[in-house]
Amino acid sequence: MNGKKTLTQWHQIIAWGKKAELIEKFVKKGQLLAVDGKLVNRVYQEKGGSNRRVTEIQVNEILLINPKKAG
Numbered sequence: 842m843n844g845k846k847t848l849t850q851w852h853q854i855i856a857w858g859k860k861a862e863l864i865e866k867f868v869k870k871g872q873l874l875a876v877d878g879k880l881v882n883r884v885y886q887e888k889g890g891s892n893r894r895v896t897e898i899q900v901n902e903i904l905l906i907n908p909k910k911a912g
Contacts, residue, residue, distance in 0.1 A: 854878070856900040864903060873906035 854876055856864050868874065878898045887893050 852876075853895065853897040854900055855881070855897045856903070860900055860903070864900075867905065868903075875904040875906055876900055877902040 876898055878900045881897050881899050882894065883897070884892050884894050
């Protein structure tokens, strides 16, 4: 592949209500998406008592870039 490497990035996205239902119904693993939203940083406590920091994308809009064909 002419010396170029492809870098895959995984992000936690958060959606609620109808947006979450639509994502669950139409988005499949490996599908390319465009997401518009805001970054949210939060801290939570693990079972062992240590604090964990996470950054998530809170979804405003989502666009399927390569929707899977039915069937």
